[in-house]
Amino acid sequence: MPKTIIISNRLPIKVQRTETGLAYETSEGGLATGLGSIYKTDDNIWIGWPGTFFNDEAEQEQVSKDLSEQSMHPVFLTEAEIRDFYEGFSNETLWPSFHYFSQYAVYDDTFWEAYQQVNRKFCQAVMERAEPGDTIWVHDYQLLLLPQMVREEVAESTIGFFQHIPFPSYEVFRLLPWREQILKGMLGADLVGFHTFDDARHFLSSVSRIVGWTSSQNLIDNGHRQIMVDAFPMGIDYEKYASLAASEEMKEKLKEYREALHDQKVMLSIDRLDYSKGIPQRLRGFELLLQEHPEFREKVTLFMLVVPSRDQVEQYRELKETIDELVGRINSSYRTITWNPIQYFYRSFPLEELSALYALADIALVTPMRDGMNLVCKEFVASKLDQSGVLILSEMAGAAKELSDALLINPNDLGAMVLAMQEAMVMPEEEQKLRMQHMQEILQQYDIHHWVSIFMNRLDYIKIKQMSLATE
Ligand code: GDG
Numbered sequence: 001m002p003k004t005i006i007i008s009n010r011l012p013i014k015v016q017r018t019e020t021g022l023a024y025e026t027s028e029g030g031l032a033t034g035l036g037s038i039y040k041t042d043d044n045i046w047i048g049w050p051g052t053f054f055n056d057e058a059e060q061e062q063v064s065k066d067l068s069e070q071s072m073h074p075v076f077l078t079e080a081e082i083r084d085f086y087e088g089f090s091n092e093t094l095w096p097s098f099h100y101f102s103q104y105a106v107y108d109d110t111f112w113e114a115y116q117q118v119n120r121k122f123c124q125a126v127m128e129r130a131e132p133g134d135t136i137w138v139h140d141y142q143l144l145l146l147p148q149m150v151r152e153e154v155a156e157s158t159i160g161f162f163q164h165i166p167f168p169s170y171e172v173f174r175l176l177p178w179r180e181q182i183l184k185g186m187l188g189a190d191l192v193g194f195h196t197f198d199d200a201r202h203f204l205s206s207v208s209r210i211v212g213w214t215s216s217q218n219l220i221d222n223g224h225r226q227i228m229v230d231a232f233p234m235g236i237d238y239e240k241y242a243s244l245a246a247s248e249e250m251k252e253k254l255k256e257y258r259e260a261l262h263d264q265k266v267m268l269s270i271d272r273l274d275y276s277k278g279i280p281q282r283l284r285g286f287e288l289l290l291q292e293h294p295e296f297r298e299k300v301t302l303f304m305l306v307v308p309s310r311d312q313v314e315q316y317r318e319l320k321e322t323i324d325e326l327v328g329r330i331n332s333s334y335r336t337i338t339w340n341p342i343q344y345f346y347r348s349f350p351l352e353e354l355s356a357l358y359a360l361a362d363i364a365l366v367t368p369m370r371d372g373m374n375l376v377c378k379e380f381v382a383s384k385l386d387q388s389g390v391l392i393l394s395e396m397a398g399a400a401k402e403l404s405d406a407l408l409i410n411p412n413d414l415g416a417m418v419l420a421m422q423e424a425m426v427m428p429e430e431e432q433k434l435r436m437q438h439m440q441e442i443l444q445q446y447d448i449h450h451w452v453s454i455f456m457n458r459l460d461y462i463k464i465k466q467m468s469l470a471t472e
Contacts, residue, residue: 002133003043004456006035007122009086009142011048011072015063022062024070028351031139031164033237034448038456039071047125050074053082075125077118084114090142091310093176098141098165099276099370102175104315112178116145119185123149130154135459138189140164145181148188160459161189162232165372166398167199170206183211187222190466191459193232195373195398200229226469228462232455233402234373235447241382244355253356264339265425267302268361270354270376271368272309273346275319278369278394278411279306283326283342285367285417290334290341292418296425298339302365303357307348320346358383363390363424366397367411373398377406378443387436390424392417402442405435 012032014025026032039046050067054060054076067074077085088111096104123146126136130150137160138146147159163186173179183206186192194200204215213220220227244250267286271277286302306323310316327344334341349357358364358380366377374397381391381403393399393406400408407420 001042002131002135003045004038004135004137005044005126005130006039006046006137006139007126007143007146008046008048008139009090011046011050011067011074012036013050013067013070013072015050015052015054015067015074017052022059022066024066031234031448033240034234034452037449037452045071045073045129047073047075047122047129049077053077053079073125073129075122077121081114081118081121084111085118086142087310087313089115092313094141094144095165096275097172097176098168100166100168100172101275101370102172104275105175107177119143119145119149122146123153126150127153130157132156134158135456136160137162137455137459145185146188148185151188158459158463159189160191160193160455161186162193162455163199163372164195164234166196166370167194167203167206169202170209173202173206174210179206180210183207187211187213187220187227190225190227190462191455192227192229193455193458194229195231195233196401197231199372199398200231204229226462226466228458230458232451232458233398233446234375235443235449235451236375236378236382237449238382238444238447241355241358241379242385244352245359245383245385249352250356250359254359257356257360261301264298265300265362266360267300267363267365267421268305268357268380269302269365269367270305270307270357272307273311273316273320273323274309275315276368276370278367279304279319280322280326281369281411281414282365282367282417283323283330285414285421286342286365287326287330287333288414288418289421290330293422296422297334297341298336300425301340302342303345303361304342305345305347305349305354305357308346354379355383359385361389363392363421365392365421366399367392367394367409367417368397369394369411371397371399375399377403381436381439381443384436384440387433387440388429389436390427390432391435391439392420392424402446403439405438 012027016023038044054063060076063074092106135158139162147161150157150159208214213222218229290297311320327342331342364380377391377393377399391406393408394411395408409416409420
């Protein structure tokens with residue numbers, strides 16, 4: 001029976017060496033949950049890096065054996081590959097370029113070499129397991145060359161590709177020295193998916209101007225094959241967040257937190273440390289709110305969670321310093337004996353704690369400079385069981401296209417950010433409920449399971465269309 005092979009840079013599991021042997025910790029991420037309905041059924045599998053270096057052959061064999069029992073297959077990467085392919089080309093070339101931070105992009109041939117080599121390694125892993133008729137679904141910017149590599153091995157493969165981060169406009173994309181090879185790599189797929197229509201539009205424009213292949217109604221015809229390009233806004237596991245918020249333990253926890261906070265409103269911000277997230281801009285907005293609106297002092301606390309990430313890289317280290325300084329400045333300027341404006345955490349939290357913060361927060365501040373989708377804002381909405389709460393959302397997040405009932409702002413417009421915070425602080429309950437209800441309806445319907453099935457159906461559709469064109 002044909003199977004589905006999912007491929008992403010990371011497997012939805014973390015393998016670690018412990019004193020008592022190997023330990024396996026499964027991921028709770030949205031993608032893992034959504035795709036769980038696929039790779040855990042029939043003969044389907046997930047291929048990716050297990051997150052730890054295994055250089056010893058016996059150990060590799062053990063990991064492969066253990067993982068295959070959970071329908072996963074590891075691609076073992078070396079320290080040098082992770083340095084040049086992952087930290088290098090993926091995170092220092094593609095990530096800044098695709099998030100419109102080209103000034104941070106490093107153009108290094110060694111990184112590019114490693115990127116090609118690791119994509120080839122993934123291709124080999126796919127070829128070892130793929131059989132005729134299988135469906136192959138490649139994920140994200142670390143594996144842009146993989147669709148075409150697989151296509152060259154097996155011309156008739158069914159290949160889907162989904163990019164989780166933005167696709168920039170042609171003027172930004174063209175700055176990459178390897179722009180043509182990258183596009184041709186992606187065009188090996190039958191279906192290329194993005195979170196938004198704008199990403200899809202930018203991709204089509206780059207394909208037409210760089211590769212010379214034009215499109216009509218989201219279909220590219222390269223003379224041999226039709227390639228479909230479309231938007232698939234990713235949803236969350238709505239039920240999971242709603243039921244976590246409804247649990248008994250949560251009610252206890254919320255009561256305790258509310259008592260500690262007295263009558264203060266809670267603003268919440270949760271991000272990985274990254275320049276694309278607009279954390280300093282958000283802090284400046286909050287500072288301006290306290291400065292211009294003394295009536296809100298001691299009436300609001302900003303809970304700001306920053307999850308450590310890439311902090312060996314210079315831009316990230318500098319960003320961390322900027323955030324530390326801003327938090328220090330704001331807290332020292334405005335704090336009183338009984339109130340601290342910002343509760344700043346530089347660490348990650350267990351899911352239950354995160355869910356409690358979502359349920360507790362009166363206002364969520366999700367103001368990235370650029371974000372493919374952003375799941376935090378969706379998780380906040382799903383956690384508001386009583387439908388109170390206000391979402392302040394950046395227009396530059398993919399999620400803004402669906403969540404038009406949020407207070408949408410341009411994160412570069414500090415004045416607009418302060419105005420939105422002010423509006424959120426005083427928004428009547430009824431209006432909060434109305435907005436929240438609309439957003440919940442959308443997220444409940446278009447959840448992660450819906451996203452997976454829509455993508456897979458569309459992939460089937462384009463394949464059938466290609467076959468019928470071939471027999472005409
Ligand atoms: C890419 C794109 C796109 C955060 N802190 C903690 C924690 N989280 C969880 C959140 C959420 C996830 O991490 C972050 O969501 P993002 O949407 O930012 O997703 P990424 O994987 O970072 O990034 C992005 C996404 O792919 C999906 O296509 O939306 O635009 O950049 O789920 O809840 N989870 C726990 N503790 C934390 O401290 N347990």
